[in-house]
Structure formats: C-alpha cells, structure tokens
Amino acid sequence: MNEFAFIHMCIKQTAEGMQEGLTHFSGPSRTAVIYAIKPEDPIYIYDPQNLLAGHEPKFKELYIDSDAWREKTAIGYDKKKFSNLIPEKNLELAGLISYGGRSSTVVYQMWFTEHHPDMCSIGPTERWIEQAVWRFSHDVANEEALYTGISGGFLKEYATHAVRDYLVDEMNVLIGWDTRMRVYPILEAVLKISRTPEEGSWPKGKLIFVEECSLSKLQFIAKFPEAERPVLEDVKHIRKLLQTVENSERKLVADEKTIIGIIKGDSPDFSITANFEGSYGFLALNDDNVCSFSDGCFQSTTRKAKLVQVEEILLDSDMETEDVSILFKTISDIVHNAVRLQHGCAIVVDLNTPPVSISSQCLEHPLDLKNPDEFELAKSLSRVDGALHIGADLKLHGFACLLDGHYIPYEHRARGARFNSALRFTAEHEKVIAIVVSSDSPVSVMMDGIVLDTKWHLKPSIFCNTPQLLKKWVVASDSAYY
Known part of the structure; x- marks a missing residue:
C-alpha cells in the first residue's frame, strides 16, 4: 500500500x-478534514458528504491565497514525536464546529462536523474532535505495519468520554488542577439512576455533586452520618432518596462516592448537577447545561424543537416584526410545553386575513394570546383532541379543530392520523402552517402539503470520496454551482 492510500485509510476510518x-x-x-502531512506538502481535503460546501471562499482565503497557515508550523516533521501536538482552535464557521492541531507527524489538520442548533453545549463535541486529531497523528506515526485500525471504533463510542473530558477541562479552569473530584463515577451513577424506575415512575429531582471542601459552606436541611451515607453504587437506594426532592426546590448533595444530605436554595460556587425529569434529564456544570441524557446514554440535544422553518416563514410574511416575534414565541411555548408534558398536539398557524374556516370547537370571542391567562388556557386546550387554530392576529380562533383533505402522495402511514390529516389540510389551504407534536416528542412542520425539513440528506460528494487537493476541490465546487 502506498503512502497516499494509507493516509486515506486512516482518515476514512x-x-x-x-x-x-x-x-x-x-x-x-x-x-x-483539511490536512497536510509534511511541511512541503500541498493541503488536502476529505469531505465525502458535502459538509463544507458553501465555505469555499473562506478556505481559499485561508489556505490557497495565503501561506500563513504553513508559516505557523513551528514543529519539525518527525514520525517518532506524534504526541507533541499544538492545538488549533475552532475556525468559527457558520453551521460548523471545528478543531485542529499541528504535530510532528501531521503538520496541519483541521476537522469539522455539524453545529446543530439544538445543542446544550459544543464543548463535548470539541473534545470529541480533539480526540480525532490525536488519533490521526498517532495512526500516521505508526505507519501501515503497526496500524491497528481501532481509531474509528474508539471514536464511535466516545460520548461519555467526551462529556467527561469537557467537564474536567472546565473544572481545571474554574477551580484549579488540584481538584480530587473524579468525574467518571459521577457520570456512571447518573446514567444508572436515570434508567431505574421506582414503583413504575422514572426519576425526578436534582442531584448535585460538589467537592468535599465545599460541604462546610452548604446549609443542610438534613445530613447523613458519615458512617451511614448511602453510596452511589447502591443505585436503587439513591433512586428512592430522589423522591424526597421531587417537585421541590430541595436537592440531594453528593461527592463522587456517597450522598451527603439534602439542601434547599443556592448551590455552591462549583457543582455538577443531574436534573432528572422523568424519562430524560440534563447534566449541568454550575447553571449551564452540558448535555442531556436518556435511554442510558448522553446526548447533546436541549430536547426543545427549534422550529427554524416556522420562524423563517413568519419572517418572510407580511406581518410586522414585533408581531412575528410574539407569534413565534407563542407557538414555541405551546410546542415546548407539549413536548415537556409528553402529550401530542397540532397547531394550525393561519396567515390568511380573515382566517380560513375550520370545523372546530368555536369560542364566542377568540382568546387573546398576548394575555397571560388566556395564553395559559390555550396551552391547556392543546391537550384536547384536534388542532389549535391560531391567526396572524395573535388570537386563538378555535380548538379541537378537525383537519381534513384529500389524499396526497407525500402521506406517511406510519405517522398516524394527526400527522397525515395536517399534511392534507396544508395541501388544500394556502398561507397555512401546521405543526404536529407526537406524544414521543418528534415535531413536524408542514406547509403546502410538504413536510419542511432543514436536515441534510446523506448524499455522497461527487468531488471528494477520496482526499483531494483543496485547490482542485474549490475549483470543482465553484463549477458545480455556476
């Protein structure tokens, strides 16, 4: 195998x-990834699914029109010293998270991935990419004879490690390198508790982990004797104790080994908090969410629908900017409330004047959604079978709406009656948006009989299935667009 084929194999895996x-x-x-192996090498790109499409001008400016990226390489090329890696920070490109580095085995590399709009924090993902930088440098140093091919499998299972690495980095910044707090036992306990029901109910309540030196500063409502403190490994016991703080401002306090007691009010200056909310929860560093967890694993999602498509449609409408802002917040709050309470609902956002006629439970006077009490009522009415009918006038014109229409080719039988009825309804009415929340949380936005989807679809690149010269890729991409 020649050197180019070996590098391709390392990058691909x-x-x-x-x-x-x-x-x-x-x-x-x-x-x-964008990379150069040796100091005199041209810079290459590997982008098999068009992640970097649209950023050609920036890459041309950074890597083709300028040699500044090459001049910064102060590390000499030496395959025996792969570990002396100098990090290269996020390039801050729209829609992307990036992280790179320079080492003696790979003089420059910058890896990229999606910046999803519903991430609690990009920190764990940056640590994930950082690990890819280290793995690639290590693999190139080993050469083909010693190449194990484990980097891909290692990175595939890196979620818990990425969360841990981010927390440790932040701990070192906030409280110094001398902390004795171990993070892995905390993460393991959180996941085990999250999937342990008690009398058929999933856990709810807050469990905070603090350093031992912070315990004396806390005002405990109740504290367990040191010899009788419940250990975190006794997951069933901890799950029972969580019932004492459920639906309250109280919190269980622990170090990485045992439950210390129960407090109420403010947390210490530094803490890791597991906020259990039933079938899912959130892990936070101080007051900032790091990630969520469910089904025994960590995830980056905020578990809130961003409704990007709805916002774009409203901004393109004839509505006043202030009314767009109010209407979008109103819709978002209703959707997030339905997701949080895990009940399905449907919303018809009607931009017509006057609103279209829908068979529904009518109201003598429409509810003014700018009125807090009437808005709270509207959220409760979303639980009733049928859809809410909201107009561009910021009023609720009806609830329990029956949405009908004729068959259309884009129906999805697996999604049920609520989804397909809304899809048919939008196909037959102009300037109408339908938002459907399923009881298991997926949110769908429809207009003109089509489900609006901002997610990318997996399509191989016609330019970059193997590493390509970046200069050649930029020219090929430009030719494809013009």
Whole structure:
C-alpha cells in the first residue's frame, strides 16, 4: 500500500467512526478534514458528504491565497514525536464546529462536523474532535505495519468520554488542577439512576455533586452520618432518596462516592448537577447545561424543537416584526410545553386575513394570546383532541379543530392520523402552517402539503470520496454551482 492510500485509510476510518458516534450523540452528523502531512506538502481535503460546501471562499482565503497557515508550523516533521501536538482552535464557521492541531507527524489538520442548533453545549463535541486529531497523528506515526485500525471504533463510542473530558477541562479552569473530584463515577451513577424506575415512575429531582471542601459552606436541611451515607453504587437506594426532592426546590448533595444530605436554595460556587425529569434529564456544570441524557446514554440535544422553518416563514410574511416575534414565541411555548408534558398536539398557524374556516370547537370571542391567562388556557386546550387554530392576529380562533383533505402522495402511514390529516389540510389551504407534536416528542412542520425539513440528506460528494487537493476541490465546487 502506498503512502497516499494509507493516509486515506486512516482518515476514512477516523471520519466514519466519529460520524457514527456524533450521529448518536447529536443527530445526523457529517465529518470532514483539511490536512497536510509534511511541511512541503500541498493541503488536502476529505469531505465525502458535502459538509463544507458553501465555505469555499473562506478556505481559499485561508489556505490557497495565503501561506500563513504553513508559516505557523513551528514543529519539525518527525514520525517518532506524534504526541507533541499544538492545538488549533475552532475556525468559527457558520453551521460548523471545528478543531485542529499541528504535530510532528501531521503538520496541519483541521476537522469539522455539524453545529446543530439544538445543542446544550459544543464543548463535548470539541473534545470529541480533539480526540480525532490525536488519533490521526498517532495512526500516521505508526505507519501501515503497526496500524491497528481501532481509531474509528474508539471514536464511535466516545460520548461519555467526551462529556467527561469537557467537564474536567472546565473544572481545571474554574477551580484549579488540584481538584480530587473524579468525574467518571459521577457520570456512571447518573446514567444508572436515570434508567431505574421506582414503583413504575422514572426519576425526578436534582442531584448535585460538589467537592468535599465545599460541604462546610452548604446549609443542610438534613445530613447523613458519615458512617451511614448511602453510596452511589447502591443505585436503587439513591433512586428512592430522589423522591424526597421531587417537585421541590430541595436537592440531594453528593461527592463522587456517597450522598451527603439534602439542601434547599443556592448551590455552591462549583457543582455538577443531574436534573432528572422523568424519562430524560440534563447534566449541568454550575447553571449551564452540558448535555442531556436518556435511554442510558448522553446526548447533546436541549430536547426543545427549534422550529427554524416556522420562524423563517413568519419572517418572510407580511406581518410586522414585533408581531412575528410574539407569534413565534407563542407557538414555541405551546410546542415546548407539549413536548415537556409528553402529550401530542397540532397547531394550525393561519396567515390568511380573515382566517380560513375550520370545523372546530368555536369560542364566542377568540382568546387573546398576548394575555397571560388566556395564553395559559390555550396551552391547556392543546391537550384536547384536534388542532389549535391560531391567526396572524395573535388570537386563538378555535380548538379541537378537525383537519381534513384529500389524499396526497407525500402521506406517511406510519405517522398516524394527526400527522397525515395536517399534511392534507396544508395541501388544500394556502398561507397555512401546521405543526404536529407526537406524544414521543418528534415535531413536524408542514406547509403546502410538504413536510419542511432543514436536515441534510446523506448524499455522497461527487468531488471528494477520496482526499483531494483543496485547490482542485474549490475549483470543482465553484463549477458545480455556476
């Protein structure tokens, strides 16, 4: 195998492993890399799924029109010193997360992946990409004779490690390198508790982990004797104790080994918090969410529908900017409330004047959604079978709406009556948006009989199935668009 083929194999397996892992962590994700192996080498790109399409001008400016990226390489080429890696930070490109590095075995590399709009934090993903940088440098140093091919499998299963690495990095910044707090036992306990029901109910309540030196600063409502503190490994016991803080401002306090007691009010200056909310929960560093967890694994999602398509349609409408903002917030709050309470609902956003006529439970006077009390009522009415009918006038014109229409080719029988009825209805009415929330949380936005989807679809690149010269890729991409 020649050197180019070996590099291609290393990159391909690393990229595929990271892509599969990030897809489980954040939803459908692509990966790409820009790199040069030796100081005199031209710069290459590997982008098999068009992740970097649209950023050609920036890459041309950074890597083709300028040699500044090459001049910064202060590390000499030496395959025996792969570990002396100098990091290269996120390039801050729209829609992307990137991280790179320079080492003696790979003089420059910059890896990229999707920046999903519903991520709690990009920190764990950056640590994930950082690990890819290290793995690639290590694999190139080993050469073909010693290449194990484990990097892809390692990165595929990196979710918990990525969360841990991010937390440790932040801990070192916030409280110094001398902390004795171990993170892996905390993460293991959180996942085990999250999937342990008690009398048929999933856990709810807050469990905070603090350093031992912070315990004296806390005002405990109740504290367990040191010899009788429940250990985190006794998951069933901890799950029972969580019932004491459920639906309250109280919190269980623990170090990485045992439950110390129960507090109420403010947390210490530094803490890791597991906020259990039933079948899912959130892991936070101080007050900032790092990730969510469900089904025994960590995920990057905020578990809130972003409704990007709805916002774009409203901004393109004839509505006043202030009314767009109010209407979008109103719709988002109703959707997020339905997701949180895990009940299905449908919303018809009617931009027609006057609104279209829909068979529904009529109201003598439409509810003014700018009125807090009437808005709270509207959220409750979303639980009734049928759809809410919301107009561009920021009023609820009806609930329990029956949405009908004729058969259309884009129906999806697996999605049920609520989904397909809304799809048919939008096919027969102009300037109408339908939003459907399923009881298991997926949110669909429809207009003109089509489900609007901003997610990418997996299509191989016609330019970059193997590493290509970046200069050649930029020219080929430009030719494809013009």
